[in-house]
Amino acid sequence: MVTTIIVLLVAAVFFAMGKVRSDLVALCALLALMMFGILSPAEALSGFSNPVVIMMVGLFVVGGAIFQTGLAKKISGKMMNLAGNSELRLFLLVMLVTAFIGAFVSNTGTVALMLPIVVSLAARARMNVSRLLIPLAFSSSLGGMLTLIGTPPNLVIQETLVEAGYEPLSFFSFAPVGVICIAVGMVVLLPLSRWFLGKKSSSDGHGRRKSKSLHELVREYHLTDNLVRVKVDADSLACGKTVSELDIHNRYALTVYEVRREKTMQSGLLKTVNQRLAGPQTELQSGDIIYIIGEKEQTSKFVSDYRLAVVETQESEPEEGGAQLDFYDIGIAEIVMMPTSRLVNRKLKESGFRSKYHINIVGVRRKGQYIMDNLAELRLHGGDVLLVQGTWENISRLNRDEEDWVVLGQPLEEAEKVTLDYKAPLAACIMLLMIALMVFDFIPVAPVTAVMFAGVLMVLSGCFRNVEAAYKTINWESIVLIAAMLPMSVALEKTGASALVSRTLAESLGHYGPYALLAGIYFSTSLLTLFISNTATAVLMAPIALSSAVQMGLSPYPFLFAVTLGASMCFATPFSTPPNALVMQAGRYTFMDYVKVGLPLQVIVGIVMVFALPLLFGF
Numbered sequence: 089m090v091t092t093i094i095v096l097l098v099a100a101v102f103f104a105m106g107k108v109r110s111d112l113v114a115l116c117a118l119l120a121l122m123m124f125g126i127l128s129p130a131e132a133l134s135g136f137s138n139p140v141v142i143m144m145v146g147l148f149v150v151g152g153a154i155f156q157t158g159l160a161k162k163i164s165g166k167m168m169n170l171a172g173n174s175e176l177r178l179f180l181l182v183m184l185v186t187a188f189i190g191a192f193v194s195n196t197g198t199v200a201l202m203l204p205i206v207v208s209l210a211a212r213a214r215m216n217v218s219r220l221l222i223p224l225a226f227s228s229s230l231g232g233m234l235t236l237i238g239t240p241p242n243l244v245i246q247e248t249l250v251e252a253g254y255e256p257l258s259f260f261s262f263a264p265v266g267v268i269c270i271a272v273g274m275v276v277l278l279p280l281s282r283w284f285l286g287k288k289s290s291s292d293g294h295g296r297r298k299s300k301s302l303h304e305l306v307r308e309y310h311l312t313d314n315l316v317r318v319k320v321d322a323d324s325l326a327c328g329k330t331v332s333e334l335d336i337h338n339r340y341a342l343t344v345y346e347v348r349r350e351k352t353m354q355s356g357l358l359k360t361v362n363q364r365l366a367g368p369q370t371e372l373q374s375g376d377i378i379y380i381i382g383e384k385e386q387t388s389k390f391v392s393d394y395r396l397a398v399v400e401t402q403e404s405e406p407e408e409g410g411a412q413l414d415f416y417d418i419g420i421a422e423i424v425m426m427p428t429s430r431l432v433n434r435k436l437k438e439s440g441f442r443s444k445y446h447i448n449i450v451g452v453r454r455k456g457q458y459i460m461d462n463l464a465e466l467r468l469h470g471g472d473v474l475l476v477q478g479t480w481e482n483i484s485r486l487n488r489d490e491e492d493w494v495v496l497g498q499p500l501e502e503a504e505k506v507t508l509d510y511k512a513p514l515a516a517c518i519m520l521l522m523i524a525l526m527v528f529d530f531i532p533v534a535p536v537t538a539v540m541f542a543g544v545l546m547v548l549s550g551c552f553r554n555v556e557a558a559y560k561t562i563n564w565e566s567i568v569l570i571a572a573m574l575p576m577s578v579a580l581e582k583t584g585a586s587a588l589v590s591r592t593l594a595e596s597l598g599h600y601g602p603y604a605l606l607a608g609i610y611f612s613t614s615l616l617t618l619f620i621s622n623t624a625t626a627v628l629m630a631p632i633a634l635s636s637a638v639q640m641g642l643s644p645y646p647f648l649f650a651v652t653l654g655a656s657m658c659f660a661t662p663f664s665t666p667p668n669a670l671v672m673q674a675g676r677y678t679f680m681d682y683v684k685v686g687l688p689l690q691v692i693v694g695i696v697m698v699f700a701l702p703l704l705f706g707f
Contacts, residue, residue: 089583089584089585089588091124091126091583092121092126092579092580092583092585093585095117095120095121095124096117096576096580096619098117099113099114099116099117100661103661103662103663103679105679109565110565110569110662110663110672110679111564111565111566111568111569111572114568114569114572114573114663115568115572117572117576118132118572118575118576119132121575121576121579126579126582126583127575127578127579127582131575131578132575133575134574134575134578135570135571135572135573135574135575136571138571138574139534139535139536140196140536140570140574140666141567141570141571141574142536142539142540143194143196143197143535143536143539143540144196144200144566144567144570144666144669144670145543145562145567146536146539146540146542146543147196147197147200147201147539147543147670148200148561148562148563148567148670149543149546149547149558149561149562150200150201150518150519150522150539150542150543150546151200151201151203151204151561152204152546152552152557152558152560152561152562153515153518153543153546153547153551153552153558153561154201154204154205154515154519155204155207155208155507155561156507156508156511156551156552156553156557156561157507157508157509157511157512157514157515157551158507158508158509158512159512159515159516159519160204160205160207160208161208161212161507162512163205163208165212167181167182167185167205167209168209168212168213171213175213175215176278178209178213178215178220179219179220179223179278179281180274182202182206182209182220182223182224182227183223183224183227183230183270183273183274183277184227184270185202186198186199186202186224186227186228186231187227187228187230187231187234187266187270188231188234189201189202189228189231190227190228190229190230190231190232190234190238191231191232191234191235191238191266192235192237192238192523194239194526194535195225195228195229195231195232195238195239195665195666195667196228196665196666196667196670197522197523197526197535197539198228198231198667199224199225199228199666199667199670199671200670201519201523202224202228203221203224203670203671203674206220206221206224207221207674216285217674217675218285218675218676218677219281219282219285220281221671221674221675221677222277222281222285222671222675222677222681222682222685222686223273223277223281224671225665225667225668225670225671226273226277226659226667226686226689227270227273227277228667229656229657229658229659229665229667230266230269230270230273230657231266231270232266232656233262233265233266233269233270233652233653233656234260234262234263234266234267234270235259235260235262235263235266236257236258236259236260236261236262237259238262238266239622239652239655239656240622240623240626241622241623241625241626241651241652241655241656242262242652242656244623244626244627244630244651244652244655245257245626245630245648245649245651245652248630248631248634248648249634249644249645249648252634252644254644254645264704265649265653265697265700265701265704268696268697268700269653269657269693269697272689272692272693272696273689273693276688276689276692276693277685277689280684280685280688280689281685284681284684284685285675285677285681285685300422300496300497302415302419302420302506305420305421305422305475306413306420308458309450309451309453309458309460309475310458310460311345311381311413311420311450311451312413314381314382314383314384314387315345315379315380315381315413316379316380316384316387316398317377317378317379317380317398317399318377318378318380318387318390318391318396318397318398318399319375319376319377319378319396319397319398319399320372320373320374320375320376320377320378320396321374321395321396321397322374323395324374324394324395324396325393325394325395326372326378326394326395326396327372327373327374328371328372328373329371329372330368330369330370330371330372331344331347331366331367331368331369331370331372332368332369334372334394336380336390339390340382340386340387340389340390341382341383341386342380342381342382342383342386342387342390343380343381343382343450344366344370344378344379344380345366345379345380345381345413345450345477346365346366346378346379346413346418347365347366347370347372347376347377347378347379348376348377348378348379349373349375349376349377350375350377350510365418365446365448365477365478365479366378366379366448367442367446377399378396379413414506415506416506416508416510417479417480418477418478418479418480419477419478419479419480419483419499419506420450420475420476420477420499421475421476421483421486421495421496421497421499422453422473422474422475422476422495422496422497423473423474423476423486423493423494423495423496424471424472424473424474424493424494424496425468425469425470425471425472425473425474425492425493426470426491426492426493426494427470427471428470428491429468429470429491429492429493430492431468431492431493432468432469432470433467433468433469434467434468435464435465435466435467435468436449436452436463436464436465436466436467436468437464437465439468441476445478445482445485445486446478446479446482447476447477447478447482447483447486448476448477448478449463449474449475449476449477450463450475450476450477451463451474451475452466452472452473452474452475453472453473453474453475454469454471454472454473473496474493480499483495483499484499504557504560508550508551508552508553511549511550511551514549514551515546515551518542518545518546518549518551519542521542522538522539522541522542525537525538525541526538526539543558546558563670563673563674565672565673566669566670566672566673569662569663569669569672570663570666570669573663576619580616580619581628596608602640602642602702602707603698603699603702605636605637605640605647606646606647606650606698606701606702607694607695607698609629609632609633609636609647609650609651609654610650610651610653610654610694610697610698611654611694612629612654613625613626613629613650613651613653613654613655614654614655614657614658614660614690614694616628616629617654617655617658617664618658618660618661618664622655622656622658622664622665623655625654625655626651626652626655629651629654629655630648630651633647633648633650633651634647634648642707643705643706643707645705645706646701646702646704646705646706646707649697649701649705650697650698650701653693653694653697654694657689657690657693657694658690659682659685659686659687659689659690660682660683660686660687660690661679661682661683661686662677662679662682664682664686668682668686
């Protein structure tokens, strides 16, 4: 018992210092318990197969898909309309929406669903995201107190009451408690988040030069100034012909930037967009959309000659930087020609960019001047900046020939930011299906199964560019942290430490009266929840609370509610609950951030509920 407590205390010190990564500290503590023989290898590694950990992995993937498809941006936009320009309204809106969802969905699932939305929301409001993510995690637990199914400890005390012959709680018996918790949470977290979380930097840079965004490049080179989209209909004279057969450049002085092919099922959900680089052999088909750059008069003549239809510009595009180009498959990037390059003084048409890399040159910047016309005959100079266009895979290949040029910025990182917005309706349906499977008891599917199913469905349905993009959304530090800390509860229970602490605290306070006993049960439960899961803590403390109340001739209801509150209101450490760990990396939090913000909230909720529970349920 003593060894277990020492290992946990040392781990807590290292967590608080923040000098070593939290997942590494948790793994070292786990290894120590194995080396001292307190945990067997099977017990120590059980956390990595725990359904909670597997569910966290799946929820990271689902959350990543919500972000990748632009669904988070769409939802955050509607929330921004409600919040306006007020940071206070935005803060309260995030907490209330999260708490409401948390009443019906697991707090882990709630945070994973809301995380990408809140990150997008903070970016739109130009607000530091660290101000919102800890309140997001905490409000999911506060909202869990609204209903019977909101959090597992609620079900534990329900089962304890039924087994003891007491009247069971109804689905919304918890609602008054939950409303008080949410109100206290908002009042406490608003100033604490400003004092302790508002100064955190959300910059990734550490002095790294900022890369130009794709839309900045579009505006800089004026790519959309004379850009027109035309559609090839079945009766069009261009249908079935290649770009070279049309001879657009020579006859009309126009440039074909892109050929887009879209397919949509009747339901409107399964939509695919295929962007093709406009090469000489690209054959046009009915339904294709051609992106053409050039003088409007010449474009009108080309449209008339080949019976094409002009596609109107979407109203939403000017709001997003004025760009009418999408970069799902085809991207743009800048490269600088080295003075020693073998291509210096060669014409662009002799450079081999298209034949070797399948890349188009759509613009050249030379000494502050932008050259966009007659590029084929242009001779390259050292220091020229070339705007290249091609598939993201081909652009990435340009990095391998750095002796001739240097790729500016991080084009592949920019590619990862491009949302597959045509997949947003499908991502929304998968998300709602997952929520339904988790909420409705008559559907015989375990929550972890529902999450895994949703995660795999997101990948298979194309909500990610590829499987690698899905893996990148998983925060492995949080996963390892929770997986390594879960077996700690086994160590505490095996050595008898948890039972000794809980029984001693509860029994020693009994003779001081019901309020002291209620406070003792809440705070002893809170203390245990720092080290073992909230469900395990509730299972351990519920019988103790029940028997203590019966021995004093008091109603067990307020004491059992103190158990579920103490088990659920665990905010003081990042590993107390999966939601706390989920937001740790995204908010760039340290262990002490949770102590500064979470510990006061945990204590204040306890003090308020010690006096509120007897008023709601009576001794």
